Amino acid sequence: MKHELVKEILYTKEQIDVRTKELAEEISKFYETQEVKDNTVILIGLLKGCVPFMANFLNNFTYECQTEYMVVSSYLGGTKTSGEPKINLDLNLSIKDKTILIVEDIVDSGLTLDYVKKYLYFKGARDVKILTMLDKPEGRKVEMNVEWSGFTIQNQFVIGYGLDYEERLRNLPYVAICDTDKLKDWKW
Ligand code: IMP
Numbered sequence: 001m002k003h004e005l006v007k008e009i010l011y012t013k014e015q016i017d018v019r020t021k022e023l024a025e026e027i028s029k030f031y032e033t034q035e036v037k038d039n040t041v042i043l044i045g046l047l048k049g050c051v052p053f054m055a056n057f058l059n060n061f062t063y064e065c066q067t068e069y070m071v072v073s074s075y076l077g078g079t080k081t082s083g084e085p086k087i088n089l090d091l092n093l094s095i096k097d098k099t100i101l102i103v104e105d106i107v108d109s110g111l112t113l114d115y116v117k118k119y120l121y122f123k124g125a126r127d128v129k130i131l132t133m134l135d136k137p138e139g140r141k142v143e144m145n146v147e148w149s150g151f152t153i154q155n156q157f158v159i160g161y162g163l164d165y166e167e168r169l170r171n172l173p174y175v176a177i178c179d180t181d182k183l184k185d186w187k188w
Contacts, residue, residue, distance in 0.1 A: 002174075002176070003169065004179075005159065005169065005182055005183065005186065006159070006160075006176040006177070006178070007176070007177040007179040008176060008177045009174050009175075009176045010151075010158065010174075010176060010177060012174050013161075013174055016053075016056070016150070016161060016174070016175065017056065019150045019151065020053065020056045020057050020060060020133075021060045023148055023150060024057050024059075024060030024061045024062070025060065025062075026148070027061065027063070027101070027131065027148060028061055028063045031063040031099070032063065034127075036063075036099045037097045037098055037099060037126060038098075039064050040064045040065060040066055040098075040099075041063055041064070041066075041099050041100070042065070042066050042068055042093075042095060042100050043057075043061075043065050043068070043100075043101050043102075044068045044070055044091070044100055044101070044102050044116075044120070045068070045069045045070075045103045046069075046070055046071075046072055046102065046103070046116070047069050047070065047071045047089065048071070048162070048164070049104070049105030049106065049162040049164065049170070050069075050103050050104060050105050050162060051162050052161050052162045052170075053103065053133040053150075053161065054067075054103045057103060057131070065101075066093075068092065068093065069089065070087065070091060070116065071087070071089035072085050072086065072087055072088065072112055072115070073085070073086050074086075074109075074111055085111055085112045085115040095120060095123050095124060095125045096123070096124035096125075097124060097125075097126045098125055098126060099125075099126060100120055100125045100127065100129070101128075101129050102116060102117070102120075102128065102129070102130050103131050103132075104130065104131070104133070105132070105133050105134065105161075105162045105163055106132060106134040106135070107130070107132045107134070107135050107136065107144065107146055108136045108140075109141040109142070110140050110142045110143070111142060113130060113144055114144055117130070129147040130145070130148070131147065131148040131149070132146055132148070132149045132150070133149070133150040133151070133161070133162070133175075134149065134151050134152075134153055134158065134175065135149040135151070135152045135153070136153055136154070136155055136156075137152060138155040139155055151175075156177045156178075157180055158175055158176060158177055158178060159172060159175075159176055159178045160172030160174050160176050161174060161175045163175065165183065168188070
């Protein structure tokens with residue numbers, strides 16, 4: 001049964017599982033060919049949206065790794081970006097010379113990742129790459145090189161599988177286009 005705020009399911013749990021496994025295998029192989037300091041890749045998940053995707057990815061990623069999380073807010077809770085990223089939860093370890101893989105739910109304007117990437121290099125990271133479950137290239141406001149993305153989508157507001165509308169709907173087990181017309185006078 002789909003949620004009433006769902007206009008269309010874009011990717012089912014099964015489709016996300018298949019794609020995530022594929023990415024995990026590809027990225028594990030990639031790091032085997034690289035020089036990685038201390039043979040450990042630091043996966044930095046951007047909370048809160050990364051949680052289901054990152055958990056799924058971790059279950060399939062076979063290269064040695066450590067996990068860290070950051071909270072970087074750029075959305076003001078609605079469907080439009082505020083454009084001013086802010087770090088609300090910072091890293092707990094030194095990333096000097098480390099190989100980093102940022103794990104994100106969705107890249108839209110690119111402003112959040114642009115900011116985080118620069119911050120990580122400023123903290124001394126040797127290499128920072130990006131893995132995102134979804135990519136909305138039409139929304140870009142800054143040039144952003146996304147190394148790995150699960151699915152490329154159009155400029156629509158999506159919910160589920162970690163993605164929220166005003167902190168809700170992250171628990172939907174699929175990625176769906178949100179029925180934004182219904183949101184106007186929606187009563188939770
Ligand atoms: P960016 O800085 O514009 O690239 O936005 C990145 C963040 O905005 C993501 O981590 C999401 O939290 C949020 N975001 C962007 N597009 C959507 C969407 O369609 N649904 C829900 N959240 C979104």
